[in-house]
Amino acid sequence: MKAAVLYSGGKDSSLMAVILKRLGYEVELLTANFGVFPSWKSAANSASCLGFKHRILDAKSSLLEGAVNMILKDGFPNNGINHLHREVLRLAAENYSLVADGTRRDDRVPKLNSAEIQSFEDSNNVQYLNLAGWGHKTINHLSQQFFSVVKEPTSMENNSDYEIEIRYLITRDEGEDTACKLFPPHIQSRVIGWREDEQK
Amino acid sequence: MKAAVLYSGGKDSSLMAVILKRLGYEVELLTANFGVFPSWKSAANSASCLGFKHRILDAKSSLLEGAVNMILKDGFPNNGINHLHREVLRLAAENYSLVADGTRRDDRVPKLNSAEIQSFEDSNNVQYLNLAGWGHKTINHLSQQFFSVVKEPTSMENNSDYEIEIRYLITRDEGEDTACKLFPPHIQSRVIGWREDEQK
Numbered sequence: 450m451k452a453a454v455l456y457s458g459g460k461d462s463s464l465m466a467v468i469l470k471r472l473g474y475e476v477e478l479l480t481a482n483f484g485v486f487p488s489w490k491s492a493a494n495s496a497s498c499l500g501f502k503h504r505i506l507d508a509k510s511s512l513l514e515g516a517v518n519m520i521l522k523d524g525f526p527n528n529g530i531n532h533l534h535r536e537v538l539r540l541a542a543e544n545y546s547l548v549a550d551g552t553r554r555d556d557r558v559p560k561l562n563s564a565e566i567q568s569f570e571d572s573n574n575v576q577y578l579n580l581a582g583w584g585h586k587t588i589n590h591l592s593q594q595f596f597s598v599v600k601e602p603t604s605m606e607n608n609s610d611y612e613i614e615i616r617y618l619i620t621r622d623e624g625e626d627t628a629c630k631l632f633p634p635h636i637q638s639r640v641i642g643w644r645e646d647e648q649k
Numbered sequence: 650m651k652a653a654v655l656y657s658g659g660k661d662s663s664l665m666a667v668i669l670k671r672l673g674y675e676v677e678l679l680t681a682n683f684g685v686f687p688s689w690k691s692a693a694n695s696a697s698c699l700g701f702k703h704r705i706l707d708a709k710s711s712l713l714e715g716a717v718n719m720i721l722k723d724g725f726p727n728n729g730i731n732h733l734h735r736e737v738l739r740l741a742a743e744n745y746s747l748v749a750d751g752t753r754r755d756d757r758v759p760k761l762n763s764a765e766i767q768s769f770e771d772s773n774n775v776q777y778l779n780l781a782g783w784g785h786k787t788i789n790h791l792s793q794q795f796f797s798v799v800k801e802p803t804s805m806e807n808n809s810d811y812e813i814e815i816r817y818l819i820t821r822d823e824g825e826d827t828a829c830k831l832f833p834p835h836i837q838s839r840v841i842g843w844r845e846d847e848q849k
Contacts, residue, residue: 566784
């Protein structure tokens with residue numbers, strides 16, 4: 450059975466892909482792109498290093514613009530990002546009967562609540578999976594076992610989260626300062642391959 | 650690394666064991682027993698059919714008695730069972746640095762909330778995992794792929810849930826009727842081996 454994993458190139462979504470593959474699913478990694486900046490490239494590179502099939506999930510730029518408006522109005526990104534994530538899940542469900550992401554127990558955004566998950570599964574006749582039962586300690590431990598990971602400051606070139614295209618639009622329309630206030634610089638982990646001793 | 654899975658012989662805890670094994674953990678299945686009725690036997694049999702190491706987690710009968718008092722006072726089993734589960738997790742954490750169970754997204758009891766999980770992990774220096782990100786559709790699908798399962802009415806002989814020893818005490822002290830009102834008869838799924846075509 451095919452399974453789609455919404456994929457950023459980070460540890461969490463990479464681990465979800467490994468779990469599903471080891472359970473026998475035919476895993477395809479999807480990275481959403483709204484057509485304003487090619488932020489999918491970093492995730493495609495991580496996917497290729499791990500040997501997974503990767504696809505770009507083309508979404509309408511109007512979705513991104515809606516999320517940006519929400520974020521500028523709110524003054525914080527949570528609701529806008531959650532909105533995008535729900536829409537992207539729905540898009541993925543058009544072509545897959547199982548859609549997963551790497552949301553873990555201690556994640557706050559993007560995250561669907563129980564009612565949203567039930568509604569998503571029922572109205573799209575899809576199975577949805579995440580890592581809500583797994584905490585960062587376990588995921589870090591497994592990531593160290595499986596993956597070669599680089600820690601680095603997030604840039605426009607090395608990250609495939611929704612943040613990148615959102616920042617692109619906000620920087621263009623409101624300036625770099627507004628973008629930096631909404632998305633402060635941070636350090637990220639990016640998967641760049643398997644650990645040498647790890648079974649592929 | 651060793652991982653303990655609290656094990657009933659059902660689909661959910663069996664699947665958690667398979668996931669952890671396929672991620673490289675040395676899995677040991679634990680079934681709690683409070684010394685009043687040998688309800689662990691059914692789980693031990695399922696574990697043996699799947700080829701997993703199985704241990705009985707000996708717990709004090711006073712814990713069970715406390716839970717039974719809570720259940721009789723409440724008039725419903727939820728709080729008593731949750732109480733037992735928290736204490737059993739704590740016992741397991743004395744000997745394992747990773748403790749998992751098969752709690753899935755749509756389970757109600759036993760279930761720890763986020764604060765309880767965080768507190769359990771921190772105060773016992775343990776990693777806790779469950780299947781909170783996985784729903785019944787996915788677990789049923791995987792169970793059909795992996796396991797040979799028998800569906801049958803729950804009896805004192807074919808089930809290793811906390812319910813069995815609780816029922817034993819309530820039947821002894823309050824009579825069969827009270828036990829049946831608190832735990833109405835139901836149909837259960839019990840894992841009795843691998844599917845023939847499944848990789849062990």
